[in-house]
Structures are given as C-alpha cells and as structure tokens.
Amino acid sequence: MAPARAAAKKAPAKATAAKASTKAAAAKAPAKAAVVKKHKAADPIAAPAKKGKGPKGLAHTPSVTPPPAKAAAGRKRKADDDVAPPAKKAKALTHGESINDAPVQPLNVFVFGEGSSGELGLGNTKKPPSKDVKRPRLNPYLTPDKVGAVQVAAGGMHTIVLTHDNKILTWGVNDQGALGRDTAWEGGLKDVDAASDDSDDDDDGPGDNGLNPREATPAEVDWSTTELAEGTRFTEVTAGDSASFALTDDGKVYGWGTFRGNDGIIGFTPEVHIATRPILINGLKDITTIKAGMNHCLALDKKGRVHSWGCGQQDQLGRRVIERTAKAEGLKPRDVGLPKGPKKAAVAIAVGTYNGWAILKNGDVYAWGLNSMDQTGIPTGEGDTDATIRPAQRVPALSGIGVTSIAGGGQHAIAATESGDCLVWGRVDADQAGIPVDELSKLPEDILRKDDRGRPRILKVPQKVTAITGNVFQITAGTDHNIAVTKEGKAWSWGFSANYQTGQGTDDDVKIATMIDNTAVREQKLNAAAAGGQFSIVTASANTEMVNGV
Incomplete structure (x- = not known):
C-alpha cells in the first residue's frame, strides 16, 4: 500500500491536526549502526485529521514531506520533464526454472471507500466522483467470467490485479506511471467539487462523472516494449504509492512507476527516472515473493534472503544508504543483511509506509525502518518523530x-x-x-503511552484485538485503518473511516473491530482484503451468486 496526494475534507473541531510529516533526512551512521538512529527533525507528528481525504498512500500516515497534491480532475496534468520513455527491448531473455505458482481461483472483487480519483475502478459512470462508496460493492468490470482476477493489490491511489489468463490490469491515479500504460484522455474533465448528486443508489449506468475513463476503468498494462521470456507467467503483484511490481514464475521481477523521497521524485532505477512501461528489475533472481511499501520494495529469494530497494531516507531499506550515493545504491536491490544460518532464513516479508519486517524459519521476527510510534514492534521511539531502526533488529x-x-x-x-x-x-x-478505549486505558505504562489528556496514544507492545470472532488468517493495513479476514470467510475492519474505507457505512472512526456486513458480501466467503490509502477491497471465491449491494 502510499500516502498523501489529495486535499483533505473538512475536519471536525476535535481533530484539527492535518497531515503529519517527518521530514527525515538520511542520517550519518557509525560503521555499526545503533538500534535507534535519529534523523534531522521536522514537523511534530499530529493526529490524523478526521473526516478528511488526508493521507492517500499505501497504508501510511505521512512522516515525510508528502508528494505534490494530485491535480484536480478539472485540470490537465503536466508530465514530469524527464519522464523516461518506454524501455527499449533488450536481448532475448530465457525462461528459468519455475519456482512460483500462480493463483488459479477466480475472484469476485468488492470495492469501497474513496473513489474521486478512480481508485475503485468503477469507470466513468454517471455517479458523481465526489461520492465515496460506503459499503462493499461488486466491481462490474472484474467479473469472473470475463476477467477472472486471481490476486489484487492496493497502492496509495491505484490498484493492480493479476488474472487467471496471465494478464495484469491496473486502475487509479497514473501521475508517475504507476498504471504502466497510456491513460491520456482528451474527452474533457470537470472539477470533482462540481458534482452535486450524492445519492447512494446502485445505478452505475453510462454517463460522465468527470473522471478520466482510462484511469478509472481497469485495463491491461502495456507490455509491448518489454522483453519477456517465452512462457513467462506472472504469479504475484504488489503496489506502492507511485509504483507497481509483478513477479514471474521463474523468479524475475518487473516494475513501473517511480519512487519518491523528501524532495520529490528520486527515480525508479539508477538509469530510469520514471518507467512508464514495465522494465526488468536488475539484480534480482529466484525471487519467491514481493512486497511494496510507500516508496520502497522488498523481495524474498528462494534461499531466504531479503532484498530491498527504493527510498531509504527513513531507513526503510534496512541498510545504510549514503546520501551522496542514494540514487546509485538505494535504487539497486541489495541484501538487507539479516542473520545467517539454516534456521534463520526468512520465510515471509512485510512492509509498512516506511518499514520492513521479516519472519524467519525459527519463528523470530526482525524489523527495521521508521519507529516514531514504535510501529516496528520495538519500543524505542515513543513519539520521537525521527527514531528509526537500522540495521534490522529482532522484535522480542x-x-x-x-x-x-x-x-x-x-x-x-x-x-x-x-x-x-x-x-x-x-x-x-x-x-x-480496534480495542475499546476503556480496555486500552487499563494497560500499564510499560505497554501503553497516553497523551497529555490521558488518552491512549502508543501501544508499545503488541496486543490482541479481542472483538474479532473467528480465526484470522489474512490481514491488511491502510494508512490508519485495518481489515482482518477470518477462516470462516468474514472480514472485520476498524480505524479511521472518513472516506468509508472501513466499509462500515460510516465516516466516523470505527473504534472497535466490527464485521463488514451488507447484501453484497453477506453470503460470500471472503478470502482476502487489500487496503489502499483511503479505499479498500475484499475478495471472495467466485462460486456463488452475486448481489451488488451498497
């Protein structure tokens, strides 16, 4: 999931603070970096503005200077001056040993939350773009019989889907090439604020809601200028704030878009500023899974080594990146440097806005990156806006x-x-x-830090979300909201809901983990969820009759 690219809605008096940011510049580190390292401080962290279209990123509250605001729908966007042209075809690639299997189960895809920039992939219908979708709605452009999505990943303001017939579809904001295809549209746009109809009906008939239909409608990534080995199959996709990535069956990684830092675009590779079409990510082989954070990416190889690349200004790469060589070294995949040993190989990886985690074969968990709110699980930051963890440290x-x-x-x-x-x-x-405040407030000081008014602020030690009924097996986190899916086929959500990203039909915060329930998903056995900046997606196996609820 990647975050702050849209203007905020009006915030209630109780939450006047807006986009918090931690302009963290990469700090000088000793040869052996300490567990906690400080960057140059910037603005203090503030509580997220309620009822705002605030952070739009992949699961992230901004802790660095956010990218420039997304252009209003009524204006044409100016392309970056040095956008790289599509990569020229390289010499023929050969297909290696297949080490990854692609998902095969077609899915029904339900979307909800913020949709004014095409994030929900509902096309250029007559529904007003300013209207958010309050509860899960079946996406009519992704029907199992015509598309057959098998995996979905949400970025900051865009989404990427892998289909059963080896296609990759994208939709949403394409400002820095995140969609991997041409979305130029001369059909005319109108300001999203001009929309006046906020009805909540399900009429998604033809019309013009002011969106660019080539962004707002799912469409195939353009591979025409990309060299692919014959027989290549895609097995996984992931999305960041302004970038997307795809993994192949033989362990290669392709990507498109760009990475951003404190001062704007860093680049996508040392040679390519913005990749408008897919390119091969050099320096990676035998990769088994990929995960994209806001502006960094992790890849796990078959030997259990974790590789990172992208922006490292908050130590999210887990390795030292010297400022003067940041572009050359940060944009090249390199080993994070986890402990070595047969029982210490990584078996899973995870990302946050500016974080990374690795789960090892022996059950240990290692973390790195920004730790301003103890989000790594290591209680050292406690409100210090510049606290980071590097190198990777074990999370007891x-x-x-x-x-x-x-x-x-x-x-x-x-x-x-x-x-x-x-x-x-x-x-x-x-x-x-997602835990009742009165329950949280009873926790001792070594577990919970409170603010000046005595309200819960930082959970230093992981706590169980007790309200969930069932066995959780899949989870996703947005900027300030979460969704957990149980083996029983139900999805539970909680947190910041200003744009209905919890799917609960309310724009008030959902204080306690609550089951998502409406006519669209009630009879479905949900099997996965994906959270973007201010929107969300849940999926179900396509084996039951569909109801398009609201």
Whole structure:
C-alpha cells in the first residue's frame, strides 16, 4: 500500500491536526549502526485529521514531506520533464526454472471507500466522483467470467490485479506511471467539487462523472516494449504509492512507476527516472515473493534472503544508504543483511509506509525502518518523530509466538498468528487498535503511552484485538485503518473511516473491530482484503451468486 496526494475534507473541531510529516533526512551512521538512529527533525507528528481525504498512500500516515497534491480532475496534468520513455527491448531473455505458482481461483472483487480519483475502478459512470462508496460493492468490470482476477493489490491511489489468463490490469491515479500504460484522455474533465448528486443508489449506468475513463476503468498494462521470456507467467503483484511490481514464475521481477523521497521524485532505477512501461528489475533472481511499501520494495529469494530497494531516507531499506550515493545504491536491490544460518532464513516479508519486517524459519521476527510510534514492534521511539531502526533488529514481542504475517500502516502495524489471533501495536490515537478505549486505558505504562489528556496514544507492545470472532488468517493495513479476514470467510475492519474505507457505512472512526456486513458480501466467503490509502477491497471465491449491494 502510499500516502498523501489529495486535499483533505473538512475536519471536525476535535481533530484539527492535518497531515503529519517527518521530514527525515538520511542520517550519518557509525560503521555499526545503533538500534535507534535519529534523523534531522521536522514537523511534530499530529493526529490524523478526521473526516478528511488526508493521507492517500499505501497504508501510511505521512512522516515525510508528502508528494505534490494530485491535480484536480478539472485540470490537465503536466508530465514530469524527464519522464523516461518506454524501455527499449533488450536481448532475448530465457525462461528459468519455475519456482512460483500462480493463483488459479477466480475472484469476485468488492470495492469501497474513496473513489474521486478512480481508485475503485468503477469507470466513468454517471455517479458523481465526489461520492465515496460506503459499503462493499461488486466491481462490474472484474467479473469472473470475463476477467477472472486471481490476486489484487492496493497502492496509495491505484490498484493492480493479476488474472487467471496471465494478464495484469491496473486502475487509479497514473501521475508517475504507476498504471504502466497510456491513460491520456482528451474527452474533457470537470472539477470533482462540481458534482452535486450524492445519492447512494446502485445505478452505475453510462454517463460522465468527470473522471478520466482510462484511469478509472481497469485495463491491461502495456507490455509491448518489454522483453519477456517465452512462457513467462506472472504469479504475484504488489503496489506502492507511485509504483507497481509483478513477479514471474521463474523468479524475475518487473516494475513501473517511480519512487519518491523528501524532495520529490528520486527515480525508479539508477538509469530510469520514471518507467512508464514495465522494465526488468536488475539484480534480482529466484525471487519467491514481493512486497511494496510507500516508496520502497522488498523481495524474498528462494534461499531466504531479503532484498530491498527504493527510498531509504527513513531507513526503510534496512541498510545504510549514503546520501551522496542514494540514487546509485538505494535504487539497486541489495541484501538487507539479516542473520545467517539454516534456521534463520526468512520465510515471509512485510512492509509498512516506511518499514520492513521479516519472519524467519525459527519463528523470530526482525524489523527495521521508521519507529516514531514504535510501529516496528520495538519500543524505542515513543513519539520521537525521527527514531528509526537500522540495521534490522529482532522484535522480542513478536518472536516465538507463531506470527504468520504482518501488515504495516502509517504508524501502526498488525499481525496474524498461527492460533488465529490478530495483534496490533504502534499508533492508536485514531482508533487504529480496534480495542475499546476503556480496555486500552487499563494497560500499564510499560505497554501503553497516553497523551497529555490521558488518552491512549502508543501501544508499545503488541496486543490482541479481542472483538474479532473467528480465526484470522489474512490481514491488511491502510494508512490508519485495518481489515482482518477470518477462516470462516468474514472480514472485520476498524480505524479511521472518513472516506468509508472501513466499509462500515460510516465516516466516523470505527473504534472497535466490527464485521463488514451488507447484501453484497453477506453470503460470500471472503478470502482476502487489500487496503489502499483511503479505499479498500475484499475478495471472495467466485462460486456463488452475486448481489451488488451498497
């Protein structure tokens, strides 16, 4: 998931603070970096503005200077002066040994939350673009019989889908090439604020809602200028704030878009500023899974080594990147440098806005990156806007308890365990915990830090989300909201809901983990969820009759 690219909605008096940011510049580090390192401080962290279209990024509250605001729908966007042209075809690639399998189960895809920039992929219908989708709605452009999506990944303001017939579709904001295809549109746009109809009906008939239909409608990524080995199959996709990536069956990684830093675009590779079409990511082989944070990416290889590349200004790469060589070295995939040994190979990876985690074969969990709200799980930051973890450090509270997956948000994170529990930690002052305030408030000071008014602010130690009924097996985190999917086929959500990204039909914060329930998903057995900056997606196996609810 990647975040702050849209103007905020009006915020209620109780939450006047807006986009917090931590302009963290890469700090000088000794030869052996300490566990906690400080960057040059910037603005203090503030509580997320309620009822705002605030952070739009992949699961992240901004802690660095956010990218320039997305152009209003009524204006034409100016392309960056040095956008790289599509990569020329290289010499023929050969297909290696297949080490990854592609998903095969076609999915029904339900979307909800912010949709004014085409994030929901509902096309250029007559529905007003200013209207958010309050509850899960079946996306009519992704029907199992015509498309057959098998995996979905949400970025800051765009989404990427892998289909059963080896296609990759994208939709949403394409400002820096994140969609991997041409979305130029001369059909005319109108300001999203001009829309006046806020009805909540389900009439998605033809019309013009002011969106660019080539962004707002799912369409295939353009591979015409990309060299692919014959027989290549894609097995996984992932999305960041302004970039997307795809993994192949033989362990290659392709990507498009760009990475951003404190001062704007850093680049996509040392040679390419913005990749408008897919290019091969050099320096990676035998990769088994990929995960994109806001402006960095992790890849796990078959030997259990974790590789990172992108922006490293908040130590999200888990390795030292010297400022003067940041472009040359940060944009090249390099080993994070986790402990070595047969039982210490990584078996899973995870990302947050500016974080990374690795789950090792022996059950240990390692973390790195920004730790301003103890979001790594290591209680050292406690409100210090510039605290980071580098190199990767073992997380005692998460090690040896059977953690199977982790999802990082803006400044909080959640985890699923073998026993079906959902754990949460980090920032909790916008109801990111999903735990009743009175229950949180009883926790001792060594576990919970409160603000000046005595309200819960930082969970230093992971705690169980007790309201969830069922066994959690899949999780996702947005900027300040979360979704957990149980083996029983239900999805539970909580947190910041200003744009209905929780799918609960309310723009008030969802304080306690609550099951998502409406006519669209009630009879479905949900199997996955993906959270973008201010929108979300849930999926179900396509084997039951569909109801298009609201």
